[in-house]
Amino acid sequence: MRLLTHNMLSSNIKGVTNGFPLRIEAEKVVEKTVEMNADFLKKMFEKIQWKAFIDASRAMGYTELPEEVDPTTLESDEFLSKFHHALLELHLEEGALVCPETGRRFPVNKGIPNMLLHEDEV
Amino acid sequence: MKLKQLESLLGDLQQFSQPKIELEQYPTGPHITSRMLYTAENSFGDVSNKVVADFGCGCGTLGVAAALLSAEHVVGIDIDPESLEIAALNAEELELYLDFIQSNVMDLEWRGQIFDTVVMNPPFGTRQKGVDMDFLHVALKVASQAVYSLHKTSTRDHVKRVAMRDFNAASAEVLCELRYDVPKLYKFHKKKEVDIAVDLWRFVPASH
Ligand SMILES: C[S@@+](CC[C@H](N)C(=O)[O-])C[C@H]1O[C@@H](n2cnc3c(N)ncnc32)[C@H](O)[C@@H]1O
Secondary structure (H helix, E strand, O other): OEHHHHHHEEOOOOOOOOOOOOEEEEEEEEEOOOOOOHHHHHHHHHHOOHHHHHHHHHHOOOOOOOOOOOHHHHHOHHHHHHHHHHHHHEEEEEEEEEOOOOOOEEEEEOOEEEOOOOHHHO | OOHHHHHHHHHOOOOOOOOOHHHOOOOOOHHHHHHHHHHHHHOOOOOOOOEEEEEOOOOOHHHHHHHHOOOOEEEEEEOOHHHHHHHHHHHHHOOOOOEEEEOOHHHOEEOOOOEEEEEEOOOOOOOOOOHHHHHHHHHHHHEEEEEEEEEEHHHHHHHHHHHHHHOOOOEEEEEEEEEEEEEOOOOOOOOOEEEEEEEEEEEEOOOO
């Protein structure tokens, strides 16, 4: 699972009001190189929740992203390539996503998070 | 990529080895899938450089087709872990990086209209009544640009009415009618193939 997906998802347990972002427990992270698309990154920058994204990238062991960003940051190629790397090239292969409110763990195996709910959570 | 090339790549994908009846697991064939995604890309620009979801992705055919047509990020969701395992292998085989999530489509919580496009071949609702419309409801909430979906032609009026009136779609259009040969996967199908008429729909969600 890429961090882009992580940034789109909330905890889905019944009754949870602050389910975003899911905390990442990373046991294994893999990197897969893909071509960079600057226009796409600029578009995604508008949609990404930056704080959640920074925290997620740190949980994945990547610490190169700046804490503070503004639209002018996007003019920097160096920034874009880091943003690209964290957003699309890091994959959570083994670990878990944890609901920030209840602490419920959703395991991630072979890159696939299991978000199935128990009967009493629907 | 040419249509023929897309169709032939999709023809090599592995499909359900032991389809589960209750989940309505029948694959979308390469002919239908290639036309569906090709139209989405070439007539509407809804695939390349986009964030695309494949709801009820099964072995990943629609999502893989989107990735082959240069979708930037594809997320496939299915409730069935065995199908997802095949889907992941299919993607790997073609050196495509798709994300997969195991979940009931109706239970996931997304942060708003976070996808550009949703593509899906939902269960027709023959086992679980209304599940096709439940899928559509969610899709129209999370897509900002378009939803492509297959529904039985016999339900055309119903689909249109519910999409426009209850799900607030800005438009709902049948792009073409297709013959869908559901192969004889299940014992209760008497004939070798059950040929049914399905509509390829394009819905435009309300902008929020
Ligand atoms: C008609 S098949 C389509 C499969 C695949 N999209 C394809 O084109 O080959 C429907 C798929 O939806 C999945 N499914 C059924 N109910 C579901 C649900 N509530 N949530 C998620 N997936 C579901 C089934 O496991 C199956 O893979």
